[in-house]
Amino acid sequence: MKIEPQIKHFISLFMASIIFSTSSAADYPVAGVAPSQRPAGAPVMEWVQHNQAWYKYALTGVDAPYPKSLYFLDNQGDWYTPFNRTGMTGPYDIRGWHR
Numbered sequence: 001m002k003i004e005p006q007i008k009h010f011i012s013l014f015m016a017s018i019i020f021s022t023s024s025a026a027d028y029p030v031a032g033v034a035p036s037q038r039p040a041g042a043p044v045m046e047w048v049q050h051n052q053a054w055y056k057y058a059l060t061g062v063d064a065p066y067p068k069s070l071y072f073l074d075n076q077g078d079w080y081t082p083f084n085r086t087g088m089t090g091p092y093d094i095r096g097w098h099r
Helices: 005-027 052-058 068-075
Strands: none
Touching: none
16 A cells, blocks of 8 residues: 555654643643642733723723723733624624624
8 A cells, every 4th residue: 555755754743742731741730630629730821911002992882981891801811702702793793893
């Protein structure tokens, strides 16, 4: 059976990546194994600073003065929130994301 050179190259890269990832995996703490405990040495995000462009995008379709209920944006980290993502189109697009 003849194996094409491109496939041989792909297989060798794949095997090398497996070997490399398993040998270097022990160097980093694995978060999530015990969800109630943070591993010693796991990276910690200490603060997030959003610029004016982020606030402008997050407040798309909301007119000033902004309601107090939106002040949570001042403490919003870089985690996922559906509030600053485009939603549905058509009559459900009350903030005008899809205009």
